[in-house]
Amino acid sequence: MKIFAISGSPNREGNTCTYGNHVIEAAKKNGAEVEEVNIYDFNITDVWENYFGDALFNKFEKAGSDDMPLLKDKMMSADIILLITPIYWCQMTGKMKTFVDRWTDTINLDFSSDLGGKGLALVSTHSGMNQMNSSNVLQTAMDNTAVFLGMTWLGGIDGASKMEITSGMNEGHEIIAKDFGAKLARGENLLGMKVVGGE
Numbered sequence: 001m002k003i004f005a006i007s008g009s010p011n012r013e014g015n016t017c018t019y020g021n022h023v024i025e026a027a028k029k030n031g032a033e034v035e036e037v038n039i040y041d042f043n044i045t046d047v048w049e050n051y052f053g054d055a056l057f058n059k060f061e062k063a064g065s066d067d068m069p070l071l072k073d074k075m076m077s078a079d080i081i082l083l084i085t086p087i088y089w090c091q092m093t094g095k096m097k098t099f100v101d102r103w104t105d106t107i108n109l110d111f112s113s114d115l116g117g118k119g120l121a122l123v124s125t126h127s128g129m130n131q132m133n134s135s136n137v138l139q140t141a142m143d144n145t146a147v148f149l150g151m152t153w154l155g156g157i158d159g160a161s162k163m164e165i166t167s168g169m170n171e172g173h174e175i176i177a178k179d180f181g182a183k184l185a186r187g188e189n190l191l192g193m194k195v196v197g198g199e
């Protein structure tokens with residue numbers, strides 16, 4: 001199984017990368033080939049006026065020489081796209097959102113997407129405060145995004161950061177992350193159902 005793992009945290013040794021690494025290491029241990037990048041290392045042009053219309057006709061001149069063609073190639077060569085992001089104001093980080101906005105680049109005139117058939121999975125971290133923890137909201141948003149793009153939603157896991165008033169992550173989070181990584185390596189969703197790739 002080929003997994004393209006994209007971290008959307010500016011903190012390279014922070015909560016999100018630490019948690020995401022448990023998933024990635026378990027996936028590798030179970031035979032997956034994982035390519036890892038941090039989205040902050042890439043130049044991604046914001047969408048522009050009439051972008052959706054331009055994208056349908058593959059007109060990307062206004063993007064200049066940004067890194068989206070490279071990122072698209074990496075996505076196209078993977079079976080599973082794994083997004084790893086902290087929750088910033090109830091959403092993914094801004095840079096990660098700009099990247100996802102540009103997935104419109106993959107949509108064709110019949111509204112199919114070149115990402116169709118691939119798996120989509122999510123790892124997110126948050127404050128641990130119930131009122132602010134919107135990982136479930138982001139999971140639903142990405143599930144809906146997967147449906148629109150004809151991708152297969154593999155599920156999302158989340159963990160909390162350690163603060164004065166929150167518990168932080170514990171052994172249980174690590175077990176869930178490692179289990180998810182092993183499942184992704186087998187093309188399984190969070191429930192253990194084989195949904196990506198052949199035998």
Ligand SMILES: Cc1cc2nc3c(=O)[nH]c(=O)nc-3n(C[C@H](O)[C@H](O)[C@H](O)COP(=O)(O)O)c2cc1C
Pocket residue numbers: 009010011013014015016017086087088089090091125126127128129132133134160161
């Ligand atoms: C700009 C910003 C916005 C945040 N918004 C939220 C939020 O809406 N809900 C929440 O639970 N945590 C929020 N947090 C907390 C982070 O999601 C959390 O601390 C995360 O684990 C940080 O990951 P990192 O160590 O990779 O930076 C926010 C943090 C920042 C910096």
